[in-house]
Amino acid sequence: MAVDYYVVLGVARNATTKQIREHFRKLVRDRHPDRFRGADKQKAEREFQIITQAFNVLVNPDLRRLHDRELAGFAQPQKNDHHGEAARVYLQRGVKAFKENRLLEAAENFNRATKEEPENARAWYSLARTCQLEERWLGKAVEAILRACELEPMNAEYQALAGEILESAGDPPRALEFYRKALAWGGDEENLRAAIGRLEKQNRGASGRRTRGHS
Numbered sequence: 001m002a003v004d005y006y007v008v009l010g011v012a013r014n015a016t017t018k019q020i021r022e023h024f025r026k027l028v029r030d031r032h033p034d035r036f037r038g039a040d041k042q043k044a045e046r047e048f049q050i051i052t053q054a055f056n057v058l059v060n061p062d063l064r065r066l067h068d069r070e071l072a073g074f075a076q077p078q079k080n081d082h083h084g085e086a087a088r089v090y091l092q093r094g095v096k097a098f099k100e101n102r103l104l105e106a107a108e109n110f111n112r113a114t115k116e117e118p119e120n121a122r123a124w125y126s127l128a129r130t131c132q133l134e135e136r137w138l139g140k141a142v143e144a145i146l147r148a149c150e151l152e153p154m155n156a157e158y159q160a161l162a163g164e165i166l167e168s169a170g171d172p173p174r175a176l177e178f179y180r181k182a183l184a185w186g187g188d189e190e191n192l193r194a195a196i197g198r199l200e201k202q203n204r205g206a207s208g209r210r211t212r213g214h215s
Contacts, residue, residue: 156187
């Protein structure tokens with residue numbers, strides 16, 4: 001059963017955000033780990049994590065609504081709705097973090113969105129776009145964008161990003177394939193034709209070098 005965050009903070013189910021903040025501040029004063037020593041301090045740290053998590057959920061309208069549904073014990077047929085709503089919350093949080101250049105937080109939230117709703121192509125696309133910006137995450141970016149394209153194969157935006165990521169990952173043939181698909185589905189013609197021309201030129205150059213090497 002879900003932890004009841006209202007009980008954790010000692011507030012009523014209909015408590016206002018102001019009341020929740022007041023109770024949280026009181027708990028911070030009384031239960032902050034810095035007030036304890038030894039084993040008591042470790043216990044206080046664990047409790048404080050739950051208190052902080054409870055506060056973060058209850059002051060966020062979307063997360064609070066999800067928590068209320070969990071506590072209500074909705075029947076199994078509504079499970080998909082719950083996961084879809086959770087995915088939207090994680091997407092919103094990921095977009096906010098991305099705009100503020102907090103890439104790790106953005107990637108974590110987009111990844112959670114894909115876990116909650118694996119068929120959400122936008123979540124996979126957003127994860128790919130974020131991971132693209134960190135070289136060490138490039139493998140994850142490839143995996144995510146291919147999944148997005150699999151779910152929405154006629155989305156030119158996704159196909160174009162797949163081309164960019166695969167080109168960065170050192171796979172020009174597949175990058176060219178996705179750039180062409182993006183162009184066919186109405187993507188940015190000028191940029192896509194430039195990318196296609198660049199890769200075709202590279203391929204011709206590589207072919208020419210191989211031919212001279214065999215002569």
